[in-house]
Amino acid sequence: xxxxxSAAGLFATAxxxxxxxxxxxxxxxxxxxLRIAPVLADIAKDHTISTIGYNGSxxxxxxxxxxxxxxxxxxxxxxxTPELVHWHGQNVxxxxxxxxxxxxxxxxxxxxxxxxxxxxxxxxRFVHTHVMPMSDLSRGTYTGQFGFVYIEPKNEPGRxxxxxxxxxxxxxxxxxxxxxxxxxxxxGEKEPPPPKDTTPNGWEIGYQRFTINGKSLGYGEPVRVQxxxxxxxxxxxxxxxxxxxxxxxxxxxxVVALDGNPVPHPQLVDVLELxxxxxxxxxxxxxxxxxxxxxxPRDDDRKNGLGIVIExxxxxxxxxxxxxxxxxxxxxxxxxxxxxxxxxxxxxALVFGKMNGGTGGFNRWTVNGKQFDEKDTPRMLQKGxxxxxxxxxxxxxxHPVHLHRNSFELTxxxxxxxxxxxxxxxxxxxxxxxxxxxxxTMEGLTLFHCHQQLHMDYGFKLLFNVA
Ligand SMILES: [Cu+2]
Numbered sequence: 001x002x003x004x005x006s007a008a009g010l011f012a013t014a015x016x017x018x019x020x021x022x023x024x025x026x027x028x029x030x031x032x033x034l035r036i037a038p039v040l041a042d043i044a045k046d047h048t049i050s051t052i053g054y055n056g057s058x059x060x061x062x063x064x065x066x067x068x069x070x071x072x073x074x075x076x077x078x079x080x081t082p083e084l085v086h087w088h089g090q091n092v093x094x095x096x097x098x099x100x101x102x103x104x105x106x107x108x109x110x111x112x113x114x115x116x117x118x119x120x121x122x123x124x125r126f127v128h129t130h131v132m133p134m135s136d137l138s139r140g141t142y143t144g145q146f147g148f149v150y151i152e153p154k155n156e157p158g159r160x161x162x163x164x165x166x167x168x169x170x171x172x173x174x175x176x177x178x179x180x181x182x183x184x185x186x187x188g189e190k191e192p193p194p195p196k197d198t199t200p201n202g203w204e205i206g207y208q209r210f211t212i213n214g215k216s217l218g219y220g221e222p223v224r225v226q227x228x229x230x231x232x233x234x235x236x237x238x239x240x241x242x243x244x245x246x247x248x249x250x251x252x253x254x255v256v257a258l259d260g261n262p263v264p265h266p267q268l269v270d271v272l273e274l275x276x277x278x279x280x281x282x283x284x285x286x287x288x289x290x291x292x293x294x295x296x297p298r299d300d301d302r303k304n305g306l307g308i309v310i311e312x313x314x315x316x317x318x319x320x321x322x323x324x325x326x327x328x329x330x331x332x333x334x335x336x337x338x339x340x341x342x343x344x345x346x347x348x349a350l351v352f353g354k355m356n357g358g359t360g361g362f363n364r365w366t367v368n369g370k371q372f373d374e375k376d377t378p379r380m381l382q383k384g385x386x387x388x389x390x391x392x393x394x395x396x397x398x399h400p401v402h403l404h405r406n407s408f409e410l411t412x413x414x415x416x417x418x419x420x421x422x423x424x425x426x427x428x429x430x431x432x433x434x435x436x437x438x439x440x441t442m443e444g445l446t447l448f449h450c451h452q453q454l455h456m457d458y459g460f461k462l463l464f465n466v467a
Pocket of ligand 1: 397398399400450451452455456460
């Protein structure tokens with residue numbers, strides 16, 4: 001549990017004067033206050049979850065900020081363990097990024113820290129705990145410590161009539177030996193399989209309950225819409241470990257932004273696919289009056305709560321689910337440009353590997369043949385230099401990989417070139433290759449990791465240092 005120790009240790013340094021922080025004696029109200037505390041959440045009829053959340057709700061309250069306008073942030077921790085609060089998708093200094101590996105400030109058990117934060121870039125971001133729970137499924141992102149952050153751009157086009165934020169979440173995790181079913185072949189180039197590993201696969205995580213905005217399908221208030229409206233939906237996959245799909249019965253969704261960043265070519269889709277921590281903004285024309293289910297096409301998970309009712313004005317009756325057309329292929333390049341991207345200054349290959357954990361054990365994850373070790377020297381990157389990161393996934397698992405404090409541009413997906421799609425998480429499917437370009441602008445330690453909690457905790461991390 002070295003992460004916890006260092007998080008607590010960091011607080012000692014947090015007490016020394018810093019231009020970025022106001023003195024502890026300052027009791028004025030902060031612009032943003034997050035209180036980390038136990039919460040009881042009624043997620044379904046006669047079903048209450050006991051977890052840890054922000055400000056007494058799961059997900060936490062929507063935090064609306066303005067691009068480039070600094071805010072004071074108060075973090076209170078009412079729990080018995082140190083916490084880390086990560087501003088996912090924002091370009092912020094290491095001190096406030098909330099990752100132990102980057103030596104960010106932690107929030108001590110029953111403690112408080114205050115700092116300044118300049119929100120950037122604009123778009124749908126989020127905030128979540130960055131603690132490593134390892135085998136403890138009552139901590140880290142298995143809890144309700146997450147919430148939307150929306151950074152308003154300086155100029156908001158606002159071509160919609162209503163804005164709705166929807167965050168998905170799984171609850172009551174348990175250990176299982178069952179693996180996710182295989183996806184059908186989507187074509188394109190493949191990575192070579194690794195040498196055969198005869199050790200059985202280690203633990204996977206299953207869940208009993210599912211919610212959108214903290215309510216199981218049919219329990220919460222429906223989203224109320226009117227015929228003729230254009231509704232902007234912001235989706236966030238708040239899962240610790242699951243990559244999900246979402247479909248809106250009777251409607252198609254126009255994807256306008258991914259991970260909060262507008263895409264070059266908005267496209268209509270029947271099914272959204274969101275890896276852990278991915279976001280998508282979609283616009284839907286409300287042109288099919290009725291009472292509908294928006295949810296996962298996986299019947300079991302939808303029955304266990306992963307959906308929400310969309311209700312047109314003056315329409316009543318049981319919500320209808322219509323399965324999307326079969327074999328919908330989610331392809332990032334649909335939304336990209338065909339123009340050529342600049343030649344990178346340097347190419348860095350990152351090969352993802354797996355060592356099976358065996359029955360009752362944990363799988364171990366490697367980048368370029370090594371599990372993360374905090375004693376390793378970080379890989380140096382030069383500010384302003386264009387790097388191409390080539391993700392070679394030589395495992396049969398899908399990995400939603402995330403880079404802190406920077407966005408990257410997708411340049412190649414499964415052998416298909418693309419441009420103009422800016423993201424901070426990308427889902428690299430089993431035995432696939434994705435290439436992204438990043439030009440670091442923020443100095444200091446920058447963490448790269450798989451956002452699947454179990455993968456991250458058991459080795460799937462790499463530390464860069466930008467100078
Ligand atoms: Cu992973």
